[in-house]
Amino acid sequence: MAGGLAACAASPGDDDATGRGPGAGDGRPVVLTTFTVLADIARNVAGDRVRVESITKVGAEIHGYEPTPGDLRRAADADLIIDNGLGLEAWFERFVADLDVPHVVASEGVVPIPIAAGGAPPPGHDATVADDGGADDGDVPQRADDGDVPQRADDGAPPQPADDGHALNPHAWMSPTAGARYAHNIAEALAGLDPAGADTYRANAARYATELAALADHLEASVASIPRDHRLLVTCEGAFSYLARDAGLDEAYVWPVNAERQATPRRVAGVIDLVRARQVPAVFCESTVSAEPMERVAESSGAHLAGTLYVDSLSAPDGPVPSYLELLRHDVAVIVAGLAGATSLTGTTTTAPADPPAQGDAP
């Protein structure tokens, strides 16, 4: 009896806003994505032909997410699962191991950026904090757990090895150009799932790519108007390497990936030194993590903590970034406004005392 009840109660409150398990559908194929950004891209490509849902909810921490039994049931009933790849979803491989559901890696074909490279700074700039926090820095064992474990995919997806043994930066969707690749990959997967809709999916993806290309042009032109020394994007997580590569921005951050966030005093001090040296008017932090370490950077360097950036999750529908395109537009606008620095350093840079060693934010 208990077993029967348990089975009937198999859709607890962890289902998303549809309020229904996939089995209670309307006849349309069900596509499950690992996080909200992918779900939005997939909806734009799919139109009304497919029901798209995200496993993780708005605001969720996606790197170290722990799937629930409800997630597994939804996944088992889905027709297709879309993950980001590049090591974003540390939990995904185990999640799909026992599922007989096809899945597609949205980032396939994107040229990956190793985490330790800290983006692709233009020649002549060597002072990325990413490098400082790299393997040559004995004080910061940043990849102690998995630095030597290349991305694996035992299930038919191509592996994503980094040439140098470093893990790959997973946040490729932060490049509008790469986002178009995501849309293309998703369109092809949907075409395989629902051949009658293939033309629709491809047309939708092409239209979406046009919007992304316009955004990429806008990003590049906007950054080109910023003084060269100020073209440094300082964030909490090193999640902007792909956007920085597109935009011609240098990049620095307090921790490389949210899954192992630790704002060590040495890292924070390195970021402060860099911000001071280049007199960067603004630094940033993201919506899904604590901004406390970056507040220290701002206080000590004289830069402004200029707005919240969105990367790993969309906002709620009535929030500032309910869609992927709006997420990119929002971040570009915040970054450009901050670095253009209408309110730049005033020359009253304080020599703040060194902060006592502080823990990073609690997970």
Ligand SMILES: [Zn+2]
């Ligand atoms: Zn992230």
